[in-house]
Amino acid sequence: MSKNKVLLTDPLDDNNPITVQVLGICSALAITVQLKAAIVMSLSVIAVMAASNVTISILRDLIPNRIRIIVQLVVVASMVVLVDQVLRAYAYDVSKELSIFIGLIITNCIVMGRLEAFALGNGVWRSFLDGVGNAFGYAWILILVAFFRELLGSGKLLGIQAIPDFIYEMGYVDNGLMLLSPMALITVGLIIWVQRSRNRKLIEQG
Amino acid sequence: MNRDSNVYTFTFATLMVFVVASVLAYTSFSLKDLQNENVRKEKMQNILSTVGIQTDREGAEKLFNQYIKEQLAVQSDGSIDSSVNVFKDVKLALELKKSPDTQDFPLYVAEIDSEKFYIIPIRGNGLWNAIFGYISLKEDLNTIKGVVFDHVGETAGLGAEITQDWFIERFIDEKLFDANSNLMGITVSKTNNDPSNLDKTDHEVDAISGATITGDGVTDMIKERITHYVPYFEFIKSTNSIAVVSNNNLNLN
Numbered sequence: 001m002s003k004n005k006v007l008l009t010d011p012l013d014d015n016n017p018i019t020v021q022v023l024g025i026c027s028a029l030a031i032t033v034q035l036k037a038a039i040v041m042s043l044s045v046i047a048v049m050a051a052s053n054v055t056i057s058i059l060r061d062l063i064p065n066r067i068r069i070i071v072q073l074v075v076v077a078s079m080v081v082l083v084d085q086v087l088r089a090y091a092y093d094v095s096k097e098l099s100i101f102i103g104l105i106i107t108n109c110i111v112m113g114r115l116e117a118f119a120l121g122n123g124v125w126r127s128f129l130d131g132v133g134n135a136f137g138y139a140w141i142l143i144l145v146a147f148f149r150e151l152l153g154s155g156k157l158l159g160i161q162a163i164p165d166f167i168y169e170m171g172y173v174d175n176g177l178m179l180l181s182p183m184a185l186i187t188v189g190l191i192i193w194v195q196r197s198r199n200r201k202l203i204e205q206g
Numbered sequence: 207m208n209r210d211s212n213v214y215t216f217t218f219a220t221l222m223v224f225v226v227a228s229v230l231a232y233t234s235f236s237l238k239d240l241q242n243e244n245v246r247k248e249k250m251q252n253i254l255s256t257v258g259i260q261t262d263r264e265g266a267e268k269l270f271n272q273y274i275k276e277q278l279a280v281q282s283d284g285s286i287d288s289s290v291n292v293f294k295d296v297k298l299a300l301e302l303k304k305s306p307d308t309q310d311f312p313l314y315v316a317e318i319d320s321e322k323f324y325i326i327p328i329r330g331n332g333l334w335n336a337i338f339g340y341i342s343l344k345e346d347l348n349t350i351k352g353v354v355f356d357h358v359g360e361t362a363g364l365g366a367e368i369t370q371d372w373f374i375e376r377f378i379d380e381k382l383f384d385a386n387s388n389l390m391g392i393t394v395s396k397t398n399n400d401p402s403n404l405d406k407t408d409h410e411v412d413a414i415s416g417a418t419i420t421g422d423g424v425t426d427m428i429k430e431r432i433t434h435y436v437p438y439f440e441f442i443k444s445t446n447s448i449a450v451v452s453n454n455n456l457n458l459n
Contacts, residue, residue, distance in 0.1 A: 062209075062218065063209075063218070064209050064210065064214055064215040064218050064219075065209060065210060066210065066215055067215055067218070067219060070219075071218075071222060074222060074223075074226055075226075078226045078229065078230055081230055081233075082229075082230070082233055085233050085234055085237050085241075086233075086237065088237070088241045088244070089237040089240035089241050089244070090240070092241075092244040092248070092263070093263075
């Protein structure tokens with residue numbers, strides 16, 4: 001059991017896909033301007049990763065080795081199209097906002113990486129946990145970055161004003177730079193800094 | 207079973223494609239109604255937003271029915287084909303493929319506080335794909351009340367910026383026709399000498415850096431679409447002036 005638990009917890013900290021493996025950075029830059037988009041993106045990635053990990057794991061003894069990458073791609077792509085269709089029907093505004101980034105989940109290295117490295121060689125339940133764990137590792141960083149970017153960049157959280165008016169009256173101004181991509185990288189960098197100073201395992205010997 | 211044999215590989219691939227295609231087709235089919243409903247309400251939202259009425263998707267239908275008084279299918283000779291359900295049946299993407307003589311040109315007439323606005327759907331080509339939107343004119347059929355643009359696949363951060371408020375606000379109060387009633391359209395210009403857009407009679411707005419082709423697409427689609435409404439506009443103006451003249455006569459009497 002504890003072995004399975006590690007699959008869930010490891011990607012949250014010690015083996016985080018964004019801050020440790022530095023995968024999926026492009027979407028972390030692109031859709032962290034607003035908290036809401038980041039949350040929906042996270043949920044979409046969780047759904048896609050869990051579903052595609054499970055699918056590949058079920059098929060792992062059937063997939064011909066020579067076309068395994070193509071099979072993985074087809075599975076991920078169809079999961080992404082499913083998510084896109086569902087969003088378009090039930091969360092139209094969000095789907096317009098995320099538009100191309102939903103499609104870009106296909107190219108999110110985390111998804112393909114986990115399929116190739118884990119789901120092809122492990123059982124269904126463990127693959128499911130691995131997918132969910134990695135997606136959560138991706139999600140919490142994404143949401144944390146979006147939290148700071150939306151708060152400092154536009155003074156809002158989930159579209160609702162979070163910084164009270166009297167602070168603005170005292171001369172506080174929203175930092176427009178937070179809305180631009182470079183600050184996403186810097187925010188991720190700060191998170192990595194904090195994480196490494198806390199987590200001894202991540203400090204390289206040198 | 208030899209998993210590396212050609213027969214196995216081809217069989218697997220064929221089956222996979224078949225299964226995946228069925229699943230996707232089924233999903234797409236079963237969600238279609240909900241998606242179309244969203245698109246329909248968004249269209250209402252867009253039309254309303256050109257005349258300054260902001261609403262969420264749920265409230266769009268009620269306000270649309272309240273403010274949009276007429277939905278006309280204008281013909282190229284300026285007449286109206288009253289047999290056409292404009293909102294539902296006229297798809298601009300399909301109309302554009304026909305020759306102008308046989309196209310239906312949709313026109314929505316809004317009435318807010320007894321002021322009339324004429325809303326024209328526009329569509330053209332951006333850099334990568336179609337761009338489209340709505341443009342609403344004040345009662346003089348010349349001054350722009352508001353516009354809204356959208357696109358299928360323009361570059362994020364460049365061409366896609368045509369949907370932003372700061373860009374569409376540049377069109378407000380601009381004039382489509384010059385003093386001699388020649389159609390000038392609105393040019394999205396890189397050589398605009400009026401960046402703060404104070405001159406509303408120059409038929410120009412400032413372009414977006416890095417979005418030249420998209421900007422040119424906006425210029426072209428406005429002019430191309432409006433051209434076809436000119437005969438009808440002349441017709442409205444002539445009937446309006448008759449109405450004015452007869453009012454004056456009444457006053458004289």
